Each structure stands twice: as C-alpha cells, then as structure tokens.
Amino acid sequence: MRTISLPRGRQRLHAMPTSTGYEVREDEIYDWDGRRRGQTPFTVLQHTISGTGRLRYENRNYRLQKNDTLLVLVPHNHRYWLAEDERWEYFWISMNGEEALRIHKSILSVSGPVFRLQPATIDHLADCSLRLIKGAASPGAASAVAYEAAMALYDDVFGSHAFAEKQSAMQPVIDHINANLDGPLPVADLVQISGLSRAHFSRCFAESEGLPPAEFVLQQRLQRAAKLLTKADFLPVKEVAI
Structure with missing residues (x-):
C-alpha cells in the first residue's frame, strides 16, 4: 500500500490535492459514507485496477469492476465499500x-458516478498520483498536478472523441425529429429510439446538441417555420404553424 495525505496550505488554490495513493484491500473493513466525512467539500476519483468494489449512489447500486472509474463529491448521499x-x-x-469541484460536478452531471476512461487517460491519472506520492516541491506544484489530473479527466469526458460518440449516438434521434416535425414528438418516444435510460438520454442529448430534447424540438420547428416564411410570398397559416 502506498498513500499520502497532503497538508492544506493557507492559500485557497483552485485545485489542491488532499490525498492520493494505491491500495489493495482484502479481508478487511473498508467503508466510506459520503455523509460522514465532514462538511468541507472535496472530491474522490478512484480507478479500479482489479477486483470488485461496491457503490451505493443515492438510490442506485453499482458493482465496480476492472477499468471502472468512480467519482464522488463529499458531502453527499453515497457509500462505497x-x-x-x-x-x-x-x-x-x-x-x-473551487475549480476542481466545478469540473468534477460538470462531469458527474453528464457521466454519473461510474464511467470508463481511455487507457491513455488512466495512465495519465496514475502518473499524476505517483508524482504527488513522490512529493511535490510546493503547494503550487501540488496544485498544478491536481489541476492537470482534473483536466485530463475533463478532456476524456468532454473531448473530441467523447463528443463524436455522443453525436453519433444521437443521430437516429435527430433524424426522427427532423422527419416528424409536423407531428407529436414526446420525449418518451425519443428515449425509446435512443435505447438509453431517460436520465442518461437527457444528459447525452443536451451535451451533444446543446439543448434539452424538448427545447431542441421547439427550436427545429421554429427554424422550419422561418424557412417556410422566407421561401414563399404567401402560405396558409396552417402550413407554417408549429
């Protein structure tokens, strides 16, 4: 086991590591409740190398396996053990x-508390942890490594490859919307087309298109109406109405 706890400096830096390490837990008590770790906000990013961990996040249970990455904020209603x-x-x-919390909150809102990262990102995060364990020369140097880790995670979740995957996943939904602007387009139907859960669909759609599904449908209808109005000197109101 290798672990290090980092002292808190007097300066309030935008990203500051508080602890990091590598551990193997077996036949022992290991249990963290996010409601019983104090009121000072911090985040935990934990990557599973092998074995199995358990997470209860709000009302959902997760089984953490090899290559799963966990991200939680404290204080919060969760427990991992x-x-x-x-x-x-x-x-x-x-x-x-402040900045570390902001970045991690934005990632949680899109990906939830458990996700899978690119191998290069995992190696980058492990390197950041190792550099902190070996010792940062100053609070500023430690802050720089923490910020580097936060941005490596950000780039993986919100970077070009992730954005392309979300866009590709949403394309059948977009095609259905554009082909049926004259008829009803309930979000429940769009969820069914996507094959995702409603909550995950809403997050992915908003990240891909920049708007929630219902607002996107309204925007497409408004754009269609505007195009119809500019293409003809006269059209019946019924044809232009959204």
Whole structure:
C-alpha cells in the first residue's frame, strides 16, 4: 500500500490535492459514507485496477469492476465499500478547490458516478498520483498536478472523441425529429429510439446538441417555420404553424 495525505496550505488554490495513493484491500473493513466525512467539500476519483468494489449512489447500486472509474463529491448521499470475501485494487486522487469541484460536478452531471476512461487517460491519472506520492516541491506544484489530473479527466469526458460518440449516438434521434416535425414528438418516444435510460438520454442529448430534447424540438420547428416564411410570398397559416 502506498498513500499520502497532503497538508492544506493557507492559500485557497483552485485545485489542491488532499490525498492520493494505491491500495489493495482484502479481508478487511473498508467503508466510506459520503455523509460522514465532514462538511468541507472535496472530491474522490478512484480507478479500479482489479477486483470488485461496491457503490451505493443515492438510490442506485453499482458493482465496480476492472477499468471502472468512480467519482464522488463529499458531502453527499453515497457509500462505497469492500464487500465480504472480495478484493479491491485501486488508486485514487482526492482534491478540493473551487475549480476542481466545478469540473468534477460538470462531469458527474453528464457521466454519473461510474464511467470508463481511455487507457491513455488512466495512465495519465496514475502518473499524476505517483508524482504527488513522490512529493511535490510546493503547494503550487501540488496544485498544478491536481489541476492537470482534473483536466485530463475533463478532456476524456468532454473531448473530441467523447463528443463524436455522443453525436453519433444521437443521430437516429435527430433524424426522427427532423422527419416528424409536423407531428407529436414526446420525449418518451425519443428515449425509446435512443435505447438509453431517460436520465442518461437527457444528459447525452443536451451535451451533444446543446439543448434539452424538448427545447431542441421547439427550436427545429421554429427554424422550419422561418424557412417556410422566407421561401414563399404567401402560405396558409396552417402550413407554417408549429
């Protein structure tokens, strides 16, 4: 086991690591409740190398397997732990600071508390953890490494490859909307076309198109009406109406 707790400086930096390390837990009590870790906000980014961890996040249960990455904010209604007769190998980076919290909140709103990262991102985060364990020369240097880790995570979740995947996943939905602007387009139907859960669909759609589904449909109808008005000197109101 390698772990380090980093002292909090007097300066309030935008991203500051509070702890980091690598551990293998087996046949022991390992249990963190996000409601019982104080009221000072911080985040935990924990990547599973092997084995199994458990997470209860609000009212949903997760089984964390190899290559799963966990992200939680404290204080919050969650709990992660090692179940009886299981083994969990992982590394983690905890940090606080206004910018770190903002970035991680935005990632949680899109990806939820458990997701999978690109191998290069995992290596980058592990390198950041190792550099912190070996010792940053100053609070500023430690802050720079924490911010680097936060931005590596941000680039993976919101970067060009992730954006392209979301756009591709939403294309059948967009095609359906554009082909049926004259008829009803309830969000429930769009969810069914996407094959996602309603909450995940809404997050992915907003990230891909920049608007919630219902607002996007209204925008498309308004644009269609505007085009019809500019293409003819006279059209019946019924044909232009949205």
